[in-house]
Amino acid sequence: MPIPTIICVDDELFLLRSLAETLKRKFGEHYAVEIAETAEIALEIIAELQAEQIDIPLIISDQIMPDMKGVDLLIQVYQASPKTLQILLTGKASVEDVGKAVNSAKLYRYISKPWEEEDLILTVKEALRRYYQDKKLAEQNQALHRLNTDLEQKVIERTAELEKAKQAAEMAHQAKSNFFSFMSHELKTPLNSILGFSQLLAADKTLQEEQYKNIKIINRSGEQLLTLINDILAISRLEAGLMTLNERQFDLHRLLNFIKEMLEVKATEKELKLILEWSSNLPQYIQADDLKLRHILLHLVSNAIYLTETGTITLRVFENQVKNQPIDESISLHFEVEDTGLGINSNCIERILFNPFKSTLNSDLTEKIDLNWSISHEFIRLMGGELIAHPGVGQGSVFTFEINVKAYTKADHTVPEFTLTASDQAGIVLSPELLHSEKLCAQSLAMMPGSWIKQLSQSAAQCSDRQIQSLIERIPPEYSTLAQTLKQLVEDFRFDVILELTDPYVYK
Known part of the structure; x- marks a missing residue:
């Protein structure tokens, strides 16, 4: 060396x-x-x-x-x-x-x-010590620099790997969403015929009682399949972050009464008592997403009815009291659904809410849970709340959630009032924002050309949602309410209603 x-x-x-x-x-x-x-x-x-x-x-x-x-x-x-x-x-x-x-x-x-020799030797000795000290420090700095360079390269490589994995996951997620969308549409296409023709056949007065019952079974099974398809599609949209809030001012009291009126028949059939309670200070007009709130309450109350054999189901709503709360400001509303049914094992709550495809409850309830649990839970989260479940007093279960809304002392551009109809009781509800203040009737089509109405009738008779959609696109913008209502009828497979609307023009 x-x-x-x-x-x-x-x-x-x-x-x-x-x-x-x-x-x-x-x-x-x-x-x-x-x-x-x-x-x-x-x-x-x-x-x-x-x-x-x-x-x-x-x-x-x-x-x-x-x-x-x-x-x-x-x-x-x-x-x-x-x-x-x-x-x-x-x-x-x-x-x-x-x-x-x-x-x-x-x-x-x-x-x-x-x-002086001694001074010279001490100076040289110190210089040599300093030289090797600096050399060692320089080598350590170089080693540290190499280590940092290697670490930075590894971070770059790992970041690239993570980005690649993220892109792959996003592509897989998008592929899944696209698959759900594609399959839901492909499943709905034959379902159009099943529901549409079953509704047309059910309207035939010459049917025998046994034939009528069989047709109703077909129609009911088709509606259940439609609900399942829509639920899966909703979960896909929620997972993809495509679901957003559509907030507006509406009458909360009317919505709660609507829930009670709609489900009271189902409760009465099981000899159950459905109770609606709200506090005296509950604001009548609030701003929130009324459609998602209605979906949540319908599911929680109908599920409580389904799981309860005797007793009562209570829907409670009240405002969380805040001292010196200004008028027309954001408030916290507490919603609560209590039943006297079988109750839910607390160990299964998380699986109900977070694993829609792997829900496992008490053995008696295994087949009574649907995807609406996760959908409702995600809707509540989207509105800023959290669905909480706990055992009721003595028996049964209590589901609660709280959301922040803006309260108003009077109505200001609330959504049009809607009424409960026979179709509502059958489980098909037209979205309230799509219904005009006047009931949709044959005269609602009077502004459209006769040839257009005839094509609409023919498309409804064929249960063709694509043809009807192309006809809806030809409706002038000033008649957007009609277009939206017809679109809702198609989505609900109510081709029989469309035929009733067009009959006076086709067969006059």
């Missing part, structure tokens, strides 16, 4: 050899000592040592030399070998020269001539 070399430079040969002997005697075991009588020779020695990759920890140079001042030599040495430490020997160097050496050559020390 090459031995590190100390270079001594002085034009006075006697002093040069004396300096070299002193250094060899003290440091010769671990260092070689080279001498140069001129600056030119010193630079040649440095070039040769560097070519052989030998360390040059220290150079000691006289200041006054005939060919080049010591300070100028050290500046060139610094430029050629910046890590080499320099000691200047001088008896006549000016302050200006010393300052130049410090600033331009990073001079380590200067020693006055004639030097």
